Amino acid sequence: MKRKSSMVMGTVLAGATLTLVLTFSGFEVNADQSSSATVPQQILNATTKADHGALAKQYEAEAKNLRDKSELHKQMSEAYSKNGFLAQKQGLVAHCSRLSEKYSEAANEASELAKSERELAKN
16 A cells, blocks of 8 residues: 555656646647647647647657756766765755756656657547
């Protein structure tokens, strides 16, 4: 029971992380070049295979962007760890490591959303 509860909590936290990242990154879907819709609007309006395909492409692009950010913060953490005691004392290594992990988790969530949208595009 405890394991199931922690899995649910992990999923909720991952979803919340992705939501925050997408919200603050200005993530928008532009399936129709003549208009720009926010992700929630695009989801609500998605009725065709092309609509779902466009959402999948956007999620894939966002996943790549998030993986790039994760790698950058991993490199920053490594660089700070070589800076010595002051960087460690200020928590910069841990800060960058946590961000790297969170961006990686969000990238995985975006990839899962893309996978789901590709499945919807098949139907």
